[in-house]
Amino acid sequence: MRVLLSWLRELVDVPGSAEDIARTMSLRGFAVEGIEPVPADVSGAGGPADAVLDFEVTGNRPDCMSIVGMAREIAVAYGVPLKPAGQPPAAPKRKAGLADSRTQGGRPAGKKGGAAGIDIVIESPDLCPRYVGAVAEVEMGASPAWMQRRLEASGIRPISNIVDITNYVLLETGQPMHAFDLARLAGGQIRVRAARPGETLRTLDGQTRTLPPEALVIADAERAVAVAGVMGGGDSEVTAATRTIVFESAYFNPLSVRRTSKRLGLKTEASMRFERGADPSLPPAAMARALVLIETTGAGRPRGRVIDRYPARIRPATLRLRRASLAGLLGCPIPDRDVRRILERLGFTLGKAADGWRVVVPTRRGDVTREVDLIEEVARHYGFDRLPVTFPALAAAPPPVDPRITRARQLRRVLTAAGFFEAVTFGFTSEAAAAPFAPAADLVPIANPLSESFAVLRPSVLPGLIDAVAHNRRREQRDVRLFEIGARFTRSGGERRAVACAWTGTAAPEHWSGSARAVDFFDIKAVVERVCGAVGVAVQTATSADSSLAAGSRADLIADGTRVGVVGRLAQAVADAHGLPDDDPVYVGEIDLDALEQLAAGRTIRVAPLPRYPSVTRDLSVLVADTLTAADILRTVRDSAPATLVRVNEFDRYQGKGIPDGSVSLSLRLTFRSSDRTLTDAEVQAATDRVVAALKERHGAVQR
Amino acid sequence: MSNHPSIDALRQLFEEQLQAASTEQALKGIHDAFLGRKSGTLTQALKGLASLAPEARRETGQQLNALKSDIELALDERLSALAASRPPAGAVDVTLSSRGFPIGRIHPLMRVRQQVEDIFTRMGYEILEGPEVEDDYHNFEALNMPPDHPARDMQDTLYLREPIVGGTWGAHRRSTGARGAPGGAEGRGWLPAAQVRAATLLRTHTSAMQIRYMKTFPPPIRIIVPGRVYRRDNLDLSHTPMFQQFEGLVVGPDVTLADLKGTFEAMLRELFGDVSVRLRPSFFPYTEPSAEVDISCQSCGGAGCGTCKHTGWLEILGSGMVHPAVFEAVGYDPGQVTGFAFGLGMERVAMLKYGVDDIRLFYENDLRFLEQFPL
C-alpha cells in the first residue's frame, strides 16, 4: 500500500519523519518496503519535500489497504487523534447525496427507475449483501491536478474526472467503486445476479471473457455489464460522451470474488480488497464521499437520492475478552487502561464484564473473530518489546531423537571420512534424467511444474548427484566424490529415503611416491559396504541388470535376501546425457535407507570372547573357469570346511601367461581357529583337503 | 723463518678454513693441506726445523707440534660431529608433500541444521523428520487454511498429478511406545497415523508435521522438525524451488508469547553470537498473535547497511502462538492449552552466518564452495 505522506498528514498529525513512521509501524505489523521521495505538493511551492511510504499490508488486514486505515493505525501508534475523513485541498461547497439506508434502498419514487432514474435489484443477496448506487449528471474532463498527483503517487494512472474519483475514494477509504454510463445501461436497470451459462463480457481491459458459472455479475436489463467486484465492462464504461453516470459502492462476498478473480486470472485493486473482506458498513459513506468530490471538483452534480440496498445485513460481532486469557497468552498482565485505550482507538467498542470486557468489533475488522484476535490487537500496540522474556517449563523428559537423524549424522561421518563431500540437490528432476532410474509408469509427475527440468519427483538421488559431478568436472575438478542423503519417490514405493554416492577420478591421487590410481568398481563397492556396515547390515553383491549402470560393472546389493541397493559404473549413455566426459568413468552406489533400517532394527552389540588359541592359515591356488564368481567359490569353501574355518579371503587373481584361456588362477587364504584347543597340522590339512575336493567336485577346480 | 709463514698465521689460516668447511670432503682437504705427508704446510714446516739453530728449533718445534695436535683434534671433532648429524639409513625428506588423506565435508546447510538440532536438543526438544509429500489437509486445511483461503496464494504449491503413498515418520516412537495415542491406545496403537496415505502435494512448509504430531500425541509437546520443503518458485539469488526449514512447536498448559521470546533469544544468540533479537507483529493463518523475529545486523552493528536494507535488522524467522483453530482441528481444547510455533529457514541462517549472497550456491554443490566449510 503506497501512502503519500502529505495525504496521510491530512488525517493524522503524526509528528515523526517518514523514516520514523516506517520504524514505528514496522513494530506494529506494517513493514515498510521502501520510502520514495517525491516533490512537494503542486500547490505548496517551496513546501517540504513529500514522500511515499510503501507499507506491506498482510492479507488479514484489508481495512489497511487505504489511507484512512493506515492513518488509524498510525494514530494509535503515536497516540494522536484521527481526524475525520480527509478534506481535499478544495473545500466542498455543500453536502450532497443523502444516504437512506434506513429504508433499505429507498422508496421507488414515481415510475420504474425512481427519482434517480435507476432501478437496483439484488438477485443474489448471499453473494452481494449490500449495493449502494447513485446517479449524477456529469461533465467529463480531467480531474484536478492535486487529485491526479495523489493518484500517481499511489501508483494509479489518472484517466478522467469520474474514474479518478472512484479511484481516489478507493485509495482514501478502501471502498472500491465503479462508474457506469447510465445511457448505456439497458432499461435503466442494475441487476446483481449470477452469470448465465456461457455468458460473455468484454471487460475494461478489452478482452472478451466467458464468465464462469458461479461468477456474480452486475447486469442491466439485458446483459452483464461488469464482473462484480473484479472489473467493469467495456460497453458500459464512462467515455468522453457520457452525460449521466451511476456510481456503484457495494459489498460483495469475499469468497465469490476470490473464486471469480482466480478463474478469470484477473486481479484488480477492487478484487484484492473484496476477496480479503471489505467493510459492509462503508459503501454509503464512500458514496457520499464520491458525490462530494463530484461537486467540489466541478465534475457534475448528483441527481436524486442514493439507493442503498442491504438485504443481507451484516451485524458487528461481539466477543469476550478475559484478563486471564490476555495475561495467559502474553505472559504478563496488561493494564486495563492500555487494553481500553488500544482497542477503542482501533474502533472497537468496549463494555464491562466481570472477568474482562465485552467487545463489539467494527465491521471493517472481519479478521477479528475470536478472543485471541483481540489479544493480538492489544499485544501489537502494547508492544512485543514490552513483554517479559521467559522460558517454557519442561514438564516431561524429552522423547528420544528420531533415529533417522542420528543415522544421517553417522553416515555423514562415515562418508566424509571416506573423502566424500555432502551434496544437497533438488527433489525433482526432468523426465529424461529420471528415465534410466525407474520405469516411466513408476515416475511421479508434478501436475504444475515450473519447467521441464523439474517435471517429476526424483525416483533416485543419483540424477541430481550426477549433475553435481558434471558441474564440478566442467570446473576443472577431476577428482569428485559426492554423496547425498534424502528422499526419493516412485508410484509403487511411495516416498523412501536413500543414500547415494558418486565417485570419479582417482582413488589414489597423483603423488611423488608413486603413480596415481583411477577409481574402480572395488573402491565404490568398499564405500557402499562401509555404509551398510555402519548401519549394522552385511551386504552381498550379485550381478545386476540395472540399466542405469554399465553392463559388466554393476551389482545389486543384497542383504538378508532383499535387494537394498545398487553399485557400479554409470552407464555411458547416462554419463553422456549429463554431459560427462567419455574418458573418466563415474562409479555410483545408492542404498534404500528405509530398507536397511528395517533390517538393522533391534540389532544390539554383544561382545564375543577373545580367541584363546592361535589360528593357522593355509594358502591355496586353484584354476577355475573365469565365468565362475568369487561368491560361488567362497560359498563352496565355507560349505565344505569345518566350523574351525574362521576366515577365507582371495589374495591373488591371475589370468594370462601360463593360464589356459577361459580359466583364472585364484589364490585363497584359509584361516582356521578353534575356541577350545590348538588345532593340529593334521586337522588343518584334512580340512583343507576337503575344501580342495569340494572345489574340484563342484567347479572342476584344479589345484596348482 | 722468513721462508715459512708464521705459526700464528698458520693457525689463523687453519681456523678460517675449518670455519668454512661443512663437508667431510672439505675437512679432508684441510687435513691434506696442513698435514699432508708430502706437501702439507705444517709437515713442511716441521721438516724445515732441521735447518734451525738448536735453541730456536726447540721452541719452534714445540709450537708447531702443539699446532699440529690442535689441528688433528679440531678436525676429528668436526668429522665426528658431521658423522653424528648425517641422517640414518632410510631417512626421509620430511619436507616433501604428504600422501594426502582424502576427507569430505558436511554440506553447509546440514552443518547449520546439525547446530540448530543440537541447540534445541539441549533445550529438551524432540527432533523428528516428516514426509516431504503431504496431503492438503495436513499442509493447509488443518492449519487454518481452508480451500480458497487467500493465504494459500502466499505459498505457491506444487501438486502431484496423481496421489502416491507418502513417507513414514516417528518410527522410534512406535518401537518405544512412549506416550501412546491421544485416544488412549498405548504404544503401537497409533501406527496408521505415521504414514501419509494419499499424498497430493509437495509440502510447502514443515508445519504439516505439527498436525500429524498433535493428532497422534497428547500435550505437552516440544518438537523440532527439520526438512526439505517445496514452492513453485523460480531460481534466483534468493529463491529456490526447494529449500530447508525447521519447524518448531511447543504446547503446554501455559506456554506464552514471553516464552517464545525467551526461546528465540537463547537460540539466536547461540547461533549468531552477541545479537539483539526483536519481535515484529505479522500474519500467518496458523498462529495468532504472529510475529516475525529479527536479529540485529552484524555487518553494520545495527547502524544500517545494504545487507539489512538500512534498517539495522535482519528477518530470520516467522513465529506465533498456535491458532485456536489449529488446536481444534487436532482435537486439543484451546481453553486448556496454549503453544507457540515457528519456522526457520536454514538457507537464511547459512547465508547470514557464512556471508553467502547467492542461495543457488547451496544447490550447485561446487567443491570449491563446499571445501570452505571445515569439517
Ligand SMILES: [Zn+2]
Ligand atoms: Zn546492516
